[in-house]
Amino acid sequence: MSHAGDRAPGASLGLLDATMVGVGAMIGAGIFVLTGLAAETAGPAAVVVFGLNGGVTLFTALSYAELASAIPRNGGGYAYVRETFSGAVSFVMGWTRWFTYMAAGGLYALGFSSNFVEFVHLYVPSAPDLPIVYAIVVVGLFVALNAVSTEASGGAETIITVLKIAILLVFIAFGVFAVETGEFTPFVPEDGGFTKILPAMGLTFIAFQGYDLIATVTEEVENPQKNIPRAIFLSLLVTVVIYLLVVFVAIGTLGAEELGAAGETAVAQAAEGFMPSFPIIGTGAALITFGAVFSTISALNAVIIGSSRVAFAMGRERQLPSKLGQIHPRFGTPFAAILASAVVMLLTVLFVPIRLIGNLASLFSLLGFIVVNVAVMRLRRQKPDLSRPFSIPFYPIPPLLGIVLNLVLGFYISPETWAIAISWLAFGGIVYVLWERYKRRHSEGTEQRSQEPTPQ
Template sequence: MSESSAGHREPSRSLTLLDATMVGMGAMIGAGIFVLTGLAAETAGPAAILAFALNGIVTGFTALSYAELASSIPKNGGGYAYVNEVFSDILSFLMGWMLWFAYMIAGALYALGFGSNFIEFFHIYDITLPGGHTVYALAVVVTFVVLNAVSASASGGAETVVTVVKIIILVVFSAFGASAASAEEFTPFLTEGGTAVLSAMGLTFIAFEGYDLIATVTEEVKNPRKNIPRAIFISLGATLIIYMVVVFVAIGTLGAERLGAQGETGIAVAAGSFMPEFPLIGGGESVIAFGAVFSTISALNAVILASSRVAFSMGREGQLIKKVGQLHHRYGTPFWAIVASSAVMLLSVVFIPIQQVGNLTSLFFLVSFVLVNASVIRLRRERPDMSRPYEMPFYPLPPILGIVLNLVLAFFIDPETWLLGGAWLLFGVFVYWLLQTPRVTVDRLRQGVNR
């Protein structure tokens, strides 16, 4: 743990390149690949694999912007920190307000997903657990909040272990399925037309949200100017490869029509068709169910990390209450930021209509990605001589494409979600005014005394 010149504790650089990479992969390889593959096949047929590939490309443009900004501005908070560096206070506040909300709601979604998958996993073995899925959702949030509050290195290590486990599960699935998959299942390819591919892209885009979380823990990563860009590219590239292989095996073994008919259980049904029985665990469906449980755990831990770091950065910049921007005197973690973020997650699990509000996460991520790409352009123009250990190739094409493509995807989000998003941002403006008014008043009083 280090000390700043002002005597305040600074985040300890305890996370390695592997830990940072696992934060991104842990968030991306969540329950999405397990439940969305069948739904994508139902929408686009064999071309579902193209939807995943195109989403990887679209995401890659913004990833280039994140990598350059992370190497230039090595601060916690990710997209919020970058927008705060180059845009007005109110715009940076709204950026942080969006990201904080999106990560917290995503955490509630992952927690509920864990609760459901945990119960269903035991149902496979004819074991009925007491209580409903909400009880287990609350329990897992509390468990990982305590872990994050006590030690950043412990939470990072846990993320690495859990993510490695689910990667192994997907590799085993792919290894057994590779010989069983048939390329003939991909002909004809565009059975549902090109428009269906765009629809499938919108459906599966959320599966690529997660590499941006790496940038929220920048100050806790060793040698961040080099390791954060590396972690972003490694996590996104490895995740895309895993997705492509898994989708190929799923379609190649079941066929797009049958896979689509299975919907959210498509991957599990595909695994059951070619995987052998394993000791203790059971057949392929049991293995995939086990993987889904681990996926929601790692995704939840990643967004607890991310949401608390965004809140911590906002508090440190004076855009939330001061306490949120301080590190715990004993643990050296953003304790109060973690508590505040987890409180919202817990309330969301119990009270908020997750299915409706959860749609806002994709919208807010898309809007935040637009602002991150715009930040790269503005920073290049206003500070051309700034130190940039990593500079993206073919500038300014990647950030321009990132802005355009993210806006196109946002355009396909339903109007009701846009209205809800607008309402949340208006509430954010009110909170900003409420928090800033006392500070402005104090500054004016000080100026009067000095005169």
Template sequence: MVGIGAMIGAGIFVLTGLAVEISGPAAIVVFALNGGVTTFTALSYAELAAAIPRNGGGYAYVREVFSAPVSFVMGWTRWFTYMIAGSLYALGFASNFVEFGHLYGFTLPGPPVLYALGAVVTLVALNALSTEASGRGETAITLVKIAILGVFVVFGLTATKVGEFDPLFTEGPLAVLPAMGLTFIAFQGYDLIATVTEEVENPRVNIPRAILLSVLTTVVVYLLVVFVAIGTLGADGLAGAGETAIAEAAEGFMPTFPLIGTGAALIAFGAVFSTISALNAVVIGSSRVAFAMGRERQLPASLGRFHHRYGTPLVAILVSAVVMLVAVVVVPIRIVGNLASLFSLLGFIIVNYALIRLRRRQPDLQRPFEVPYYPITPVLGIVCNALLGLFIDPFTWALAIGWLIFGGVVYFLLSRRGDIGPTESPEIQDPEPIPTAEQGDD
């Protein structure tokens, strides 16, 4: 549910119309191809998670096979990506929450940013007190939004016209590539599963299983939603609707529901749940990356400790929350959203290469799950992610280089002060049990 909750965020609601505007009815191909690209890297994550059952996700894997500076860059960028994504989801929640009120004739007091800040604070408190509670909350919220999209699909299939997909490539086959770059952010999130490895029972089996099931479920849901949206409203109608395309499509064929109201109101309700579950997922993920870096002495050691009573990485959660709250208020979201996408693509390239390097360095390592068709699969992951990265604008690349330079300065200054220092990565083994509240009380 962490993986599905992070992947099915606001992206499917706001990006479908924009993708159709670029590629026409071939947007269904765009989502299918992005699902394939995502699967290549998800398979690499699954194998690495089974072989290296540690918190931190991609950072933990890179730390195992690369030098300290390279692993710091990976952790620094992933931490940044998750925190910035959190600010995006928080603001997305606020705008959808305010719009949901408008549908019922209510004008909520105060600016939307206050609701964004409130959402971050609430979920941070939940995560700080209990990993189990935040996981249960994620499950409940994610099930609600899947149910809402399921209702959209069930009603929409009866009204879908297959003729809306003919011709398929109205904008030309090459228009698929920029549309893939635009919508790729909607396929990110499964990697968050690997950041909580040490807080899961039997992680060598359950983490790979969760990664692959979350990707499969999300891709199926996306393809059904896009198929219904194009087949009911048509490519031209979706393109004209832009960010409200799914809501407008729902308005055309969905009935009025008791208590909720029109189809558009139901979709707005789903968007609220989607953004809040995605926000909860990145609160979990960002803190676990900071925790892993603190434990490896690549950030201050205080970040790398579990709280003796709550059994959560409390300091890492609070530090990540502070950055997230600042980003909600001051960061230009549209620019940094592109930056987060670029860092994700670069991170996925490194993870695929880490798989190849680990296979060569430790061929006898226990691997409960192995990537099929190795090395073709990780190589395709590298090539496809690199290709999508080429469609990120030069200004975003310049910002990315600037952030990396800033990270290098931070690493150097902390090293000079003795707050951090390179350490040898420990032998791969099953994680230590996490302290529970009962153990802490004793």
């Protein structure tokens, strides 16, 4: 007999909602923070850096699309690896993806709080600086929204993402008429030339993480075998086009050298030079800061959705406590998985340095993408007759390129980050062994009790 907590999640998200989950996660604080850092490293060639990263991302996106159409289940990369690899490998995949999304949630919460403080100070200079408090409050609000309604959280994601895209389009519309082509000469830095491009790609790759979150809510999307692949490609296309235009305008108006010196406020400083003042909001810089606030909110909401669905999938597969794999009988959401993910997000907000969170999220994403590309090739061999409503064109070239290019970018991440990541993987291995032993003993105990004679 089935229980309410064991039922599947309801399909309440349309193609637009699914697409906005990906766009909302990708167009987070990254475009505002990383544009200046990319320009500092690669000069005007930062435009090429974002374009190449979009190309690298496309190869893995193709693998996600094929796997999502063939295995329409919540959990994203974890669900696909669970289908094609051993229990240990799938656990490590789920363990790292869950951690990546939760850590990214902490990163976005802190990004929101810093941008919110800056935005408030534009109007109330004497307002108190309480970034940790703001970060905790925003996590609490969106965790509550996700816990009570998937449809409401998906609808909120759509509204917030559309708003921030509109702000960036305003920036682009004013900026294209102010671009000075001379700012793109010389196109590459004279000290290193094109050798600066790969390090800049590794630095900014985190800005392209997020489309994979769409696959974590597969069972909650209408007609997922068609809409998930469409949402993946639409979200990537929208994001790459907006990134390229924003970086082009920022460099063409402020210049790569000044943009690099501006660091995290680069886009806002570029806006100050050519955008007019707006009613209520004020200067162009204020509008961009306002956009950054909404960007981090939508990215936070997207990773709350994604992280909880990975935990839900692992709980349903009994690779984590089964409570995580249950649907709330009243709200119809993976309530326990959402709360568990929120706890880790709050711990990262309170205790983990921002730079470490970002580096680990980037590395684990690269490693996860490599495994997903391997999984699509392995599934082709294991189940060649499996229905695949979407098939990768020119197979096996795209997944092979995805593996190689993600490995190359991984080499540009610091050895310290690699050491911490390996430690986390080792810890995950210990958790897996202990959990498997617990399940085995619990199963043996249950079987033994069932064989005992019933008292008369």
